[in-house]
Structure formats: C-alpha cells, structure tokens
Amino acid sequence: MDISWDDLRTVLALVRGGTLASAAQDLGVAYTTVARRIARVEAAMGVTLFERLADGYKPTETAKLVAEHAAQMEQSQDALLRGVSGRDKRLTGTLTITAPQLLIGPALGPVIDAFCKTYPEVRLDVRATNTPLDLARREADLAIRISREPGDSLMGLRLVEQQMAAFAAPDVADCIAQDHQSPIDWLNYAAFEDVPKGVDPSWPNHRVRIRFDDMVAILGAAQAGLGVARVPFFLGRTTVGLVQVPVLPPQPYMDIWIVAHRDVWPSAKVTAFREILTTHMRANRALYVA
Amino acid sequence: MDISWDDLRTVLALVRGGTLASAAQDLGVAYTTVARRIARVEAAMGVTLFERLADGYKPTETAKLVAEHAAQMEQSQDALLRGVSGRDKRLTGTLTITAPQLLIGPALGPVIDAFCKTYPEVRLDVRATNTPLDLARREADLAIRISREPGDSLMGLRLVEQQMAAFAAPDVADCIAQDHQSPIDWLNYAAFEDVPKGVDPSWPNHRVRIRFDDMVAILGAAQAGLGVARVPFFLGRTTVGLVQVPVLPPQPYMDIWIVAHRDVWPSAKVTAFREILTTHMRANRALYVA
C-alpha cells in the first residue's frame, strides 16, 4: 500500500473544493486528472473516499480524515518553502510584496521604484489587496500593513505613526470655512455608523450622508464634492482635488508596519526591500502626521 | 514555484540514504529517476541541494532543511494511514503482525492457524524479528512483545505472565541429578556475564561456559548437551531434547503483551486477531509458568 503524496494532496484539494473542476483549478491540472488520481488513491487504499453525486464529489468520513492529515502535510510544506526562502542569500529571482491598495501609489511608489532600480535582477510582484494575504502560506513574502500589531508568528517593524483628518473638495472646504452653520456631510467608511468623534464644536451641524464599503470610492466621492471624508493624512494630502478642512482636529490612526513571517524575514531580498522602505518612510514621516 | 510532494519525499530519501541507489531502493524506483527528480526540485527551487561527489550525493544545509520538513510530512502520512487502517471495518485484505522469532512456533502457531481458518479472507503477513518493528511507521499493524510495558503512544494488553528456569539435554540432566558436585556449565544469553542469580545452593559448582548473542543458538547448544540454559518455560518445555533441571528455581520473567498503535487498535482485523489471541493465551497460561 504505497500512496503518492501528490495524490493525497489531490484528495485535499477535492475535499476543499467539492468538485473536480474546482480541485483541478486549484492544482493547475485538468479535472480528468483529478478524477483519475482519486480513483487511484481509492484503489490503493481499498476505500471509497467520495460519493459521486450529481452536484459534485461528496467526501466520506475517511476522506475527511485523509484531508485533515494532508492539510498537516501542506503546513509542513509551507514551512519548508518559507525556510528555504528565508535562507536565500541571492538578490535575484522574484520577491512578492503585498500592501493595501491605496498605499501603493503615493506612499510606496517611490520605494518600489527605488528598489527596482537598485536591484534590477529581482522581479518584483506587487499584490495590492484589501483583505490581507496569508504570509504563512506564502501568498506573499512581505507585507506592508496598516494595523496595531503584526500577527502571530510574524516579525514586524513599525515604520511610521499616522494621523487622520477631514478632507474635502476645495469648494466644499470654502463653504465650510465661510459658514459654520452649514451642514457637514460625512462620507463614512464601512462599519462606521456615526459622525466621527472629536469633531470641532464650532461646527455644530453634522450628519452622515453616505456610507461606502470602499476607500477609493470615498476619495472619488469627496473629490466630486459629495462631502467630507475622514482619511489618513497621506491619502488626503496626495489625492488631487482634496484639501484639509478644520472640522476635525487630527486624530491618531493605526501605524504602518512592515511584516513578514519569521522564517522569511532574514531572506536577502526581504532585507534589501526593508532597508529601502524604512529609510524612505522615516525620511517622509511628515507626510503621515499633522 | 510549485513543487511536487513526491519530489520532496525523494529529497528526504536521498538525504537519508546518501546515494542515488540507496534512495532509489527505498522508494522502489530506478536511481536514474531519483537523479532526475532531484534535478527537477533544484531547478524549481533555484537552489543546489546536493554536492555531487564521487562517493554519493552530499546534502547541503538547505537539503537538510528540506529533509527535516519532509520528515514531518512523512509523519503526517504515517498518521493518516494509521487512521485509515484503524477505522477499517472489513475482515479482508492484509494484516501484518510481528513477534519475536521464537514465539512464533510453539506459542503462536496455534493462534495463527486458528485465525487463518476463522478469517480465510484475511491475508496474514508474519514478520518474525529480533529487533522490534516501528508500529508508528506501520511496519506492522500489531505486535506480540516480551517486555515490561508497551511503548509510548501504543495500546497494550498483557496476555500472560512468564517465568524462566534451567533446561538441558537429558544426559546432562541425569549427570546433574546424580552428582551435586558436578560442574554446572551455563550457556548465557547476550550481555549476561555471570552465573544466574538465585541458583540452588545444593549445587555449588557453577561456571559460565559459553556466551551467545542468539537464543536459537543457545537452544541448539543445550540440545547438543553443551550445558544448561536459562530460558522461559514455554521455550524449554516445547523444545524437543530439553528437560528442566532443578539447579535454578523458577524466576520471574517479562510478560507477553499484545501491542498496537492506538490509531490502529480499533481496526476490525486487529480486534479479531486480539480476541483469538487472548482467548488462547489465557487458556494456555500454564505453559508459561512453573
């Protein structure tokens, strides 16, 4: 009873995906290959792992057991690749970084540019996402994050502190400056229901006009003159068509961190990027606070 | 950078074996296949894993790291196979048992026979070894052992208590019975340097004549009249051409246990064998003690 490890991995993918097609895409093979591998494992173990139903392959209890252990194997493989990557002393190959979408442009653009010029042999992959990637699973080597702490089993370095304030289109700003009684129309992000706390009491009329689930959309709306947005300084300052409005004194915001898995942290490429990044961020600290 | 799990397993085998041929035998493939898989992994990871030397492949530090994690994966796979085997409710297929060489004949013969007759659908593999097999790595499903305790992470059941005594060829026994002054020539096992403790003081002349590293050889020597051997009762009694001699009163010896890995323990085949075995051993308890 000798079973290919790749076949076990295939069982894992099929248990996760539920259908041959989904597992196949996950593994980067044709779905017929998945079907044949499953058949092979079942023959080798002498056990039925899946019920073939009209809407997909339904795992038996045994298949779930197999998947559970295959997931452990996957974790070991992840750790392995992290370890190899972490002891990589070369400044060639690919470095994958991830950062919040909006940090890429004004804040990180110069850093990315400098890195590419300094290390032209390194191919840089940038993954701009709103939901953080899993560094343990090597979805990226390195992440720039806006948060209070690096996650568990991650190494982190705080780059700069941040504050946020209120920004709006110039004509909205004029309006507010001239008439303290004019209503302040807030453009709120995501789960924030209410008017920001700590607003300047000399403007008494606040209301939440629109809520957005996306920061790009908020900036666009603010540029279009739809209202006032509470955004981090670097965003408000670098977005054309926005000016700061005094209705909200600067407030503390989450810091910017560079984080990586502790296994990957010592890698040459990560270290190189880190150096350029920290130097640049500390030199431009003023961008992020009042 | 997507690496086949089977290739990682190949790295592990090569780190363990040191040569292509050894790794190939371990994996059951041709050594050329091993060489090509290694080349493929190195290309995929962009790292040199082995130095090609005249006397084999010497692993780099990176290869050792890979092997370390691949060993973890192997452990997960072992656990997986144990789990699947443990929940196997069928009384077909193969059951692998292991026992000390000399226990197979007189003590377990009838049990094995009965099991085969009761469950003709089960193919029984018997591995008679002097060094215990690794049940965690599934070298056997079930072991009968002579020891004080089952190992860690193993389930065990004590079958019978044992005693040992002195046995010799009939003419040697006659000699001893007639002349208490005659020298008692002991045939010692392995590390035992001295005459057994607790010998009957009415025979004052003891000496160690020969030491053996093998129990079969001791029995043969005793049969041939070369001296007196201290052996468990079941062995002395069932070896033709040996009779008990009174120079050594019965002494306690290690018990006989049936052990299996806790994952495998509940399997139908293991349970079936256990039932037949315990019944038989308890019925024949008298064979093992004075």
Place this chain on the structure above:
DNA sequence: TCAAGCATATGCAATAATGCATGCCATGGA
C-alpha cells in the same frame, strides 16, 4: 599500475500520466 567495485551521467525505448474533445445526466428556469 591495474583492475574491481561503487557511484553518477546520458541516450533511447517503453510506459504511465495528462489534456482535450465528446457525450451523458441531473437541475432549474423560460
């Protein structure tokens, strides 16, 4: 110094694995 033994490379033919095209079946909505 030479030959034997062990180890790794390489070329080629056989085999196994894979992907693609096609067909089948169940489901759900027009």
Place this chain on the structure above:
DNA sequence: TCCATGGCATGCATTATTGCATATGCTTGA
C-alpha cells in the same frame, strides 16, 4: 416542455516520466 448550465465519464492523441543499457569517473587494494 425545452434548453441552458454545471458536473461527471470515456476514448484518444500527446506529453512527460520512467527504466534499461551503456559510458564515465573516482577510490581502493593487490
């Protein structure tokens, strides 16, 4: 009812993997 959709099975051509035979290089001992 019919058709579109999503999912699985099968046959076949293609590709990748493997094993075998052979060649080469290094070490060791007579």
